[in-house]
Amino acid sequence: MRIGFGYDVHALVAGRPLLVGGVLVPFEKGSLGHSDGDVLIHAIMDALLGAAALGDIGRHFPDTEPMLKDADSTVLLGQVMAMLVSKGFKVGNIDATVCLQEPKLSPYIKEMTTTMSSIMGIGEDQISIKATTTEHMGFTGRGEGISAYAVALIH
């Protein structure tokens, strides 16, 4: 068994969609990024790559690559899963926490879980997605950004 850890952060700005775990969350701001800025998927991808010692998301999907402009992170996650499968790895479980002051993510967690489990080809009982505010402290608390932490166990 191997464990991996991932972390990601994106600025929140007007005029961008807020995509979290492959789900569009209605909000006045969205995540700024070269890709679609899905912070949860990026943290999970880095956890998976880390567990397999396959480098990081920036190495496989550089933000200088024009082809990856506004890239669909669900597709990139599928590519990371293919890399792990080709090395003979299976996912044991994923646990992730999204940090966001607003909006509340709880109404969307179930859809995120379903979406992520189908992309990754794992059961919904193998992926845990949680959300927290930072009690109005720091960049997250001021609504300037969104971040996510994830751990992945693979075998």
Ligand code: MG
């Ligand atoms: Mg990112």
